[in-house]
Amino acid sequence: MMTLLEVAGLSVIYHTDEGTVYALDKIDLAVGKGEIVSVVGESGSGKSTLANTVIKLLPPYAKVTEGRVLFEGKDILSLSEEDMRSIRGNRISMIFQEPNIALNPLFKIKEFMTDVYLAHHPEASREEALSRSLEMLREARVPTPEDVLERYPHELSGGMKQRVLIATSLLNSPDLLIADEPTSALDVSVQAQIISLLKRLQREKNMSVIFITHDLAVAAQIADRIVVMYAGHVLEEGSVDEVFQKPLHPYTEMLMKSVPKIGAEKIESPPGSIPDLRRRIEQCPFMDRCPKAFGKCREKPPLIALGDRKVACWLYNEG
Numbered sequence: 001m002m003t004l005l006e007v008a009g010l011s012v013i014y015h016t017d018e019g020t021v022y023a024l025d026k027i028d029l030a031v032g033k034g035e036i037v038s039v040v041g042e043s044g045s046g047k048s049t050l051a052n053t054v055i056k057l058l059p060p061y062a063k064v065t066e067g068r069v070l071f072e073g074k075d076i077l078s079l080s081e082e083d084m085r086s087i088r089g090n091r092i093s094m095i096f097q098e099p100n101i102a103l104n105p106l107f108k109i110k111e112f113m114t115d116v117y118l119a120h121h122p123e124a125s126r127e128e129a130l131s132r133s134l135e136m137l138r139e140a141r142v143p144t145p146e147d148v149l150e151r152y153p154h155e156l157s158g159g160m161k162q163r164v165l166i167a168t169s170l171l172n173s174p175d176l177l178i179a180d181e182p183t184s185a186l187d188v189s190v191q192a193q194i195i196s197l198l199k200r201l202q203r204e205k206n207m208s209v210i211f212i213t214h215d216l217a218v219a220a221q222i223a224d225r226i227v228v229m230y231a232g233h234v235l236e237e238g239s240v241d242e243v244f245q246k247p248l249h250p251y252t253e254m255l256m257k258s259v260p261k262i263g264a265e266k267i268e269s270p271p272g273s274i275p276d277l278r279r280r281i282e283q284c285p286f287m288d289r290c291p292k293a294f295g296k297c298r299e300k301p302p303l304i305a306l307g308d309r310k311v312a313c314w315l316y317n318e319g
């Protein structure tokens with residue numbers, strides 16, 4: 001499989017009033033053409049920071065301190081904002097965690113969608129932009145697309161807004177779609193519909209997807225491969241089947257135990273909490289919560305390859 005996106009040794013910090021936050025520490029991630037990769041991890045593990053770095057939408061007080069982000073072999077981080085604007089929303093598009101922030105309450109859906117299309121097709125007419133918007137709403141299985149185009153965001157349900165955003169993100173046929181928890185605010189049946197929609201679009205258009213979630217059960221439904229993040233580090237990576245059959249990292253095991261049984265109401269958060277990111281982590285990031293920790297864990301284990309899987313844990317590393 002051809003590699004579309006490669007993140008290598010990426011570290012990102014935020015300069016805040018309370019000090020420096022070490023949000024990402026030497027992250028590695030590769031996404032193949034047409035592949036769905038799910039990034040999973042608890043709140044604060046750095047999933048959104050990773051997504052926002054790839055699409056170059058970090059706030060000004062954030063800084064990439066090391067590493068590379070290569071899209072089709074080209075370094076995204078060194079692109080000017082102008083060059084990035086021709087990629088963002090076009091070759092790479094993103095569905096944000098919170099639909100109400102992405103949609104402008106003052107604009108009808110048709111104005112919002114046609115603007116996104118016209119930004120990358122300045123030669124196109126409004127009519128063309130409108131018919132493309134309609135086509136994408138149909139692709140996203142929006143029941144009454146002509147009617148939805150005439151609506152304001154507040155007139156739509158959460159599930160419908162997220163469908164509109166998916167349709168919008170597909171307007172320019174992106175090669176890579178980054179979906180940051182697009183379903184976590186939705187009820188389970190709508191969530192299942194959105195997941196099957198994304199899978200179908202990925203199949204039909206050979207689109208690559210990075211699907212971010214804190215929910216392993218959702219990741220298992222959608223992804224080919226899973227990347228487990230924790231406190232700004234990648235702890236484990238592998239195919240969905242392998243990771244579910246035999247999680248290697250004790251953190252992944254713990255996450256699996258917190259996956260709800262079918263019919264259960266809520267996901268239980270695993271016990272303990274993510275370490276303070278206001279100083280750089282020098283030991284295994286999971287050491288303080290790990291039932292299997294031993295002396296060696298005071299040194300940070302590197303992410304090593306075991307066949308076609310990867311794990312950052314001294315239990316699997318004689319080093």
Ligand SMILES: Nc1ncnc2c1ncn2[C@@H]1O[C@H](COP(=O)(O)OP(=O)(O)OP(=O)(O)O)[C@@H](O)[C@H]1O
Nearest residue numbers: 014016021023042043044045046047048049059277
């Ligand atoms: N804009 C920001 N300014 C300052 N700190 C931030 C900012 N965004 C994230 N952080 C910090 O960076 C770390 C990683 O946060 P991030 O939002 O990337 O995690 P996440 O995995 O997406 O979490 P969630 O599941 O809650 O969305 C956290 O410690 C968070 O407080």
Ligand SMILES: [Mg+2]
Nearest residue numbers: 047048049097
């Ligand atoms: Mg997030």
